[in-house]
Amino acid sequence: PFEITLASTGRTVRVEKGQTVVECLRSVGVDIETSCEQGVCGTCITRVLGGVPDHRDLFLDRQEQQANNVFIPCCSRSKTPSLVLDL
Numbered sequence: 001p002f003e004i005t006l007a008s009t010g011r012t013v014r015v016e017k018g019q020t021v022v023e024c025l026r027s028v029g030v031d032i033e034t035s036c037e038q039g040v041c042g043t044c045i046t047r048v049l050g051g052v053p054d055h056r057d058l059f060l061d062r063q064e065q066q067a068n069n070v071f072i073p074c075c076s077r078s079k080t081p082s083l084v085l086d087l
């Protein structure tokens with residue numbers, strides 16, 4: 001499990017094992033637009049302001065993944081205990 005913090009409100013939510021970031025955010029009323037939900041289409045791309053994502057998508061290229069300033073929340077997770085998202 002790891003935490004995500006919404007930069008706009010400072011709200012922090014815990015992403016449980018087996019739950020995606022998109023699902024977790026939906027459960028607290030934050031709706032991220034999605035399409036494939038498999039890390040392919042890029043619809044859900046979200047800016048990352050802090051922490052290091054654990055990229056598991058097939059959408060971002062290697063360079064974009066290494067920059068760590070965006071991630072794909074329908075499938076990617078976090079390497080750090082917390083991620084700060086531009087939401």
Ligand code: FES
Pocket residue numbers: 033034035036037038039040041042043044045057059072073074075
């Ligand atoms: Fe398609 Fe996330 S919804 S990559």
